[in-house]
Amino acid sequence: MPEYWHLETEIQPGKMRFPELSDSYTTEVAFDSAHKIVGYCTIRVVNLNRLCAAPFYAENPEVAARLLADVSRIIPNFEKYEKLIFWYPSVNKNMERTFSPSETQTLLTTFSVRCDFIGNPCAGYIVVSDALQQITVSQLLLEGWTTLKPSADFYGMGLVNTYFRSGHEKTWQYVQEALSNPQYQNYDVYVTGHSLGGALAGLAAPRIVHDGLRQSHQVKVITFGEPRVGNLDFSRTYDQLIPYSFRVTHAIDIVPHLPACVKDLSYTPPAGSDGSMPCDPVSTNGGYHHGLEIWYPGNMTQGSPYMICTGLPRDEDFSCSNAPKVDLDDTTMGVWDHRNYFGVETLELQKMLSGGKELQNDTHIAMFWWKMIFEHF
Template identity: 85%
Template sequence: MLSSFFLFSLLIVVAHAIFGPDDTQYNETEARMLLNLAAAAYSLDATPCLQRTFTPAENQILLSSFSVKCDFVGNPCAGYIVVSDVLQQITVVFRGTKTSSQLLLEGWTTLKPSADFYGMGLVNSYFRSGHEKTWQYVQDALSIPQYQNYDVYVTGHSLGGALAGLCAPRIVHDGLRQSHQIKVVTFGEPRVGNLDFSHTYDQLVPYSFRVTHAIDVVPHLPACVKDLSYTPPVGSDGSMPCDPVSTNGGYHHGLEIWYPGNMTQGSPYMVCTGLPRDEDFSCSNGPKVNLDDTTQGVWDHRNYFGVEVPDFGKGGCDPSMTFKGPPTKTGVLSLVSSVFGRRKRFV
């Protein structure tokens, strides 16, 4: 649960949220605030989460919300945009995966980045399509004359993180903002593009953190090309690092912040600056993903900072909400049940 002290701490940080030249380090309190907003995207009304995250004095106003058909099945890509004249900032929030059919479509199109993204590199075709269908809402908001000098946050969980990962560099690429005016923090973000896109992204969006929880399975999708020159130590699980020069598979962008255990207040985390860059083998990429037992990985994907993200958002970010602990069942059948079961617990 979120304590009143924690919420008070959030407000102190948010009150000083205008970007500055020294504001370049991972800020967990900032990330927790943005997780609230990412969770709110799963709700039909983000207002309760906004009211619980910001003070009235900060004047955070819901500027617009959007939901568009993202694929031929009619699954939505959705989100909302918030503006604060007091803080002189705009926050763009994208919603995560909504339905089981959307999850499957993402899976079918994540085998390999194949769609050119404005000369920045190759990206996942489903994510690219979702970006194109939502981009106009972002462009319109950032082009309003009275907001043109406002700094911009971009965030999202799961699919929302992927859409944030395309939105942010496009903002800079199209000249809507300069690099120092953009902050990105995502949660459980899959690999969006290839190595070329990763390099371009890092140049355009230097303030970018991918928060990952333990063995969350989604950040491992789609798979990267493994470095075959690496020999796993005797007795290890056989895991291999991503190839730092291959442009054929998926490759992460931005700096990973990895919480190897739980994510309650005060839990340790790692700032993953090791090699390969953006795919630090000492962080979440170190443990081998066991596709025969990913139930825990699904649970870790849905649970960040002590809350089950979709349900927390639908509940208005109520700090008194409680959530079930990690699963006790394991194996493929449990994974299928957790994703497609009668309770409709979607990734």
């Protein structure tokens, strides 16, 4: 596969004029005459009145130039933005590492929609493999928590975080359309995501079964650094609908501890302990995890020890990541562990806001993690 060509420059949009054709930014995919994907480009609105082109790759300069021009023309009032920036080229290198050639993976769709009034995006992509007869959904939701306590009903399955549900509703159409295609009706579905993208995966998977798009045994989920999505009622329903579901957690990653669960006040911490307490296994008032946790207490290099967390409370095993006491008021605690899974660093929105160049594409990395999980288990 040839090297991907990537712009490493900045353009002052005020010097460029494009017609107003749409009220949203979008993604364009380039194909050659054999219907092989030779490039794709997404331009989205970021902070400080800037546009960001990412992910963006092409197999030659001609494809890149055409993609950039086509996507730019769709953006309304393009000239009003201060700058068009490009993520560091390492975002788009070595795409072939994600899948092996024998899997014949084909990109069905990419999506990126505004999730809130600030403009934080919910994004992802869906790929299909005829060789494996499976569809994979990878999702990303950048920072933007408006409420923590689960308070929104999720189709009778229990209460979930309001912000997560809003992100789910804005992206569900893309998942629904892909899974409703008669051509793929017998294909299994794999759902994955990191961080808040894991929360979107945690909502998409049970709805796929709830809405009759697939049966329970056809849906498989692996997430990384996923927060608590809903309450205990949602957890129990999720576990019934999605029996194949794993939450991979790295050491003291802070995000899986959010939102906080209700602590079991009947528990007395032993003398000399850090005072940590387990989640209340009967309270429906706070957040409560779903799915089986796989906890890496230290490194995540190949061969590193991990724990399969089947202890009590169910889904909140007190011998795994819940065991160490976590200070939810300490915004620095566990951040490194959250950004580093299996040796892949995932710098999140604050890195982009500070102008850092080593920002990674979480949707690509999530797919890479899906492969990594089978190497580690």
